[in-house]
Amino acid sequence: MFVGIVILVLNVLRSVSADTWHRLDDALYLVDNTSRLNYDEAHAYCLTRGANLTRIDSDKIQSFLTTFISPPLTTERCFWIGCHDREVEGQFKWLDGTQVRYDGWASDQPDDGRGIQDCACLWSSQDPNRHGRWDDNTCGARLDLICQKGVSLPGLTSGPSVEDISSTFVTVSWSSWIPCLDTGEGPVISYLVYLQTMDGEWVEGGGIDLDMGEGDLQRRMEFVLTGLEPGTEYNISVSAVREGVGGEGPKGPLVSVMTIESGRRFGAFGKGNLLWFLFGVSLAGNILLVVVIMITCRRQGKQQKKKTLPNLTRAPSGYDPKDHQYEVPGPLETGMTTSMKVFREQKAA
Ligand SMILES: [Ca+2]
Numbered sequence: 270m271f272v273g274i275v276i277l278v279l280n281v282l283r284s285v286s287a288d289t290w291h292r293l294d295d296a297l298y299l300v301d302n303t304s305r306l307n308y309d310e311a312h313a314y315c316l317t318r319g320a321n322l323t324r325i326d327s328d329k330i331q332s333f334l335t336t337f338i339s340p341p342l343t344t345e346r347c348f349w350i351g352c353h354d355r356e357v358e359g360q361f362k363w364l365d366g367t368q369v370r371y372d373g374w375a376s377d378q379p380d381d382g383r384g385i386q387d388c389a390c391l392w393s394s395q396d397p398n399r400h401g402r403w404d405d406n407t408c409g410a411r412l413d414l415i416c417q418k419g420v421s422l423p424g425l426t427s428g429p430s431v432e433d434i435s436s437t438f439v440t441v442s443w444s445s446w447i448p449c450l451d452t453g454e455g456p457v458i459s460y461l462v463y464l465q466t467m468d469g470e471w472v473e474g475g476g477i478d479l480d481m482g483e484g485d486l487q488r489r490m491e492f493v494l495t496g497l498e499p500g501t502e503y504n505i506s507v508s509a510v511r512e513g514v515g516g517e518g519p520k521g522p523l524v525s526v527m528t529i530e531s532g533r534r535f536g537a538f539g540k541g542n543l544l545w546f547l548f549g550v551s552l553a554g555n556i557l558l559v560v561v562i563m564i565t566c567r568r569q570g571k572q573q574k575k576k577t578l579p580n581l582t583r584a585p586s587g588y589d590p591k592d593h594q595y596e597v598p599g600p601l602e603t604g605m606t607t608s609m610k611v612f613r614e615q616k617a618a
């Protein structure tokens with residue numbers, strides 16, 4: 270008995286884990302053609318998977334779901350959807366109680382066959398008038414089913430950083446989507462980068478796969494936006510994309526940038542060369558300053574010598590050795606002229 274229960278549980282878990290959900294926009298769909306359940310059982314089957322029998326309210330969803338039941342099976346099969354008129358005959362509602370406004374019915378349906386058909390299903394049929402269209406059926410019939418559940422698309426909580434700017438391109442980087450830190454559900458497989466000009470229109474600038482990033486768990490993503498207008502202000506935003514159709518999440522926080530004014534002036538020169546040019550100008554200025562300082566110091570040294578040596582090397586102008594009233598200031602040293610020697614001897618006498 271116990272072993273039987275264990276085997277049953279394992280089989281249930283295996284069947285749940287084997288579910289294949291298909292994404293369209295913000296919803297996931299499970300197309301089941303093996304369980305064969307009545308309407309209420311099918312509803313419960315979806316609920317156990319956090320889902321509901323599917324709602325179909327657009328051509329887009331109807332066409333999307335039809336791809337999973339095409340080509341039509343050799344024998345007609347109908348898949349329960351979440352639409353019925355159990356409460357008021359002829360007034361079909363979705364399981365959340367809202368009225369059915371989209372017309373997905375086959376040409377001769379709903380017909381409330383034999384007065385007992387209240388639950389809707391989607392046909393897989395060789396009849397082109399029925400394939401991919403709805404029919405009301407007996408709720409107790411054992412049919413296939415389609416579940417639907419919402420999904421939270423991934424969103425980045427931090428905007429991109431600007432790494433480089435020129436007149437025609439901008440390089441931005443950001444950290445890859447991480448559960449808990451960012452919003453929604455993964456796994457994220459790629460990113461899309463958008464540009465917004467000041468007229469308010471967002472334009473897709475390109476995309477990059479997660480594999481292109483650097484790192485392991487949180488990768489550093491980098492993307493170069495090209496073909497920009499010089500001297501123009503742009504907003505830049507990044508969105509994360511899950512696998513499957515419609516897996517793109519909302520745009521994350523934006524960053525504003527202004528491209529360089531003149532593409533001709535800096536386009537060929539480049540930002541790197543500009544930095545080297547500024548460095549060279551600065552170095553030349555410093556060298557010139559040192560040279561000027563050295564020349565100035567040398568001149569001041571020479572002038573100082575001229576101020577201290579005259580009275581030691583020659584007599585003052587207008588000196589007459591015979592003029593005893595003249596007095597020479599300071600000591601006499603080697604190098605004095607003959608006139609000075611004469612003056613000294615006369616002074617001593
Ligand atoms: Ca009915």
Ligand SMILES: [Ca+2]
Pocket residue numbers: 378379380381382386404405406
């Ligand atoms: Ca019918």
